[in-house]
Amino acid sequence: MPTTTATEPVLDPPALPDVDQVRLVVSDMDGSLLDGDGRVPDSFWPVLDELERRGIAFSPASGRQYANLRELFGPRGDDLVFIAENGSFVVQHEQALSTDPLPAEAVPEVVGRVRALAERGVDVGLVLCGQRAGYVERVGDAFAEHAGRHYARLEEVADVTAVDDVVLKIAVFDFGSVEEVTAPAFDDLAGRLRVVVSGQHWIDVMSPAADKGHALRRVQERLGVTPGQTMAFGDYLNDAGLLDAARWSCAMDNAHPEVRARARYVVPANTRNGVTRTLAAALGMPLAG
Numbered sequence: 001m002p003t004t005t006a007t008e009p010v011l012d013p014p015a016l017p018d019v020d021q022v023r024l025v026v027s028d029m030d031g032s033l034l035d036g037d038g039r040v041p042d043s044f045w046p047v048l049d050e051l052e053r054r055g056i057a058f059s060p061a062s063g064r065q066y067a068n069l070r071e072l073f074g075p076r077g078d079d080l081v082f083i084a085e086n087g088s089f090v091v092q093h094e095q096a097l098s099t100d101p102l103p104a105e106a107v108p109e110v111v112g113r114v115r116a117l118a119e120r121g122v123d124v125g126l127v128l129c130g131q132r133a134g135y136v137e138r139v140g141d142a143f144a145e146h147a148g149r150h151y152a153r154l155e156e157v158a159d160v161t162a163v164d165d166v167v168l169k170i171a172v173f174d175f176g177s178v179e180e181v182t183a184p185a186f187d188d189l190a191g192r193l194r195v196v197v198s199g200q201h202w203i204d205v206m207s208p209a210a211d212k213g214h215a216l217r218r219v220q221e222r223l224g225v226t227p228g229q230t231m232a233f234g235d236y237l238n239d240a241g242l243l244d245a246a247r248w249s250c251a252m253d254n255a256h257p258e259v260r261a262r263a264r265y266v267v268p269a270n271t272r273n274g275v276t277r278t279l280a281a282a283l284g285m286p287l288a289g
Contacts, residue, residue: 011253011268013278016231019248022056023229025279026083026216026242029062029069030150030199031235032252033275038149040072044276048076050283057223059083061212061232061242063171063198065134066091067152081222085129086196086204086238087215088168098218099131100210102167106193110170110205111161113185123175124182127151130165146173146201169206171198178203198238213241220245231282233267233275234259250278 027033035041051058060069061083069082081092090097102110107128114126125143127150128135134151136144137160148154150171157163174182178201186195186205194206212234220230232239232246235255243249243263251263252274260266268274280286 010272011266011274013267013274013281014250014265016248016265016278016282019231019282021229022231022248022282024057024059024220024223024225025051025231025233026059026061026219026246027233027275028212028235028239028242029060029064029072031254031270032233032239033060034072034270035273036271041273041276043273043280045076047276047279047283047285050285051279054283057081057225059216059219061087061216061234061239063150063202063204063238065129065151065153067133068150071152081219083212083215083219085168086198086206086210087212087241088129088206088210089131090215090218092222096131097222098215099166099168100207100214101131102169102193102205102207102210104167106205107167107170108161110186110189110193114170114172117182117185122181125173126160127154127171127173128160128163128165128167129169129171130163130167132165134171135160135163135165142175143173169204169210172203172205174201174203176201196238197236199236204238211241212239213243213245216242216245233278234263235270250275 059081063086066084088100117124125138133153133155135157139156194208198204228247230246231248232242233250235252249263250265250267251260254269267278
């Protein structure tokens with residue numbers, strides 16, 4: 001995905017009106033809160049402290065696996081509501097608040113399409129994302145390394161269609177541009193399933209009910225928070241619904257053009273600590289680096 005370079009102008013956090021009304025902050029992870037190395041910036045933790053002090057809930061929202069998100073936040077995640085697997089799995093206190101599994105009959109069809117792409121010479125791999133773990137057939141190469149960055153629980157299997165688990169989604173990784181090659185192979189599934197481009201190289205096939213925006217609305221209902229009391233950050237097409245469900249919808253400066261156009265505000269890129277700096281400014285804290 002695009003990133004800010006040293007020759008580009010540095011974007012300052014925008015002045016957000018009426019932020020004293022915010023009761024819930026939701027942020028995408030990769031390309032948004034996480035830095036260029038896929039880590040939560042150290043400067044975020046004092047901001048999280050201040051959010052908690054003011055009674056403002058924080059919720060991570062990601063295409064990543066729940067177990068991976070729990071690793072990222074460690075003990076600080078004990079009370080957070082996690083929107084995982086692009087909205088198909090919402091968890092708090094190790095309890096599932098909602099699950100939108102991929103229909104079982106769709107699994108062999110989607111896997112078959114990915115295998116057909118590979119047979120045509122497209123450099124692709126897939127993760128069958130289960131509630132207990134992620135499952136891969138392609139191992140021992142660069143794909144396994146990419147999958148390992150997003151899945152703390154990852155199992156190697158001979159045939160992902162034989163896995164006995166609740167399947168939340170199928171994540172497909174294309175070493176080229178996923179929008180140009182892999183996504184079109186699933187265009188005809190629109191309506192029956194939800195197919196969303198979640199990064200430059202990733203596409204997710206999910207239940208038609210699964211979406212970060214739908215998941216956020218469930219979190220809002222659980223916490224007694226309205227869209228008018230919600231701030232959200234995102235950078236890619238899978239974040240569109242998330243931004244639609246929040247009054248303070250913030251696209252990262254490195255966001256996909258369609259996401260930038262959809263958001264009310266544009267904030268500094270993730271490589272410039274945009275989420276943390278924007279929140280710090282809104283809270284009246286010294287700007288984090």
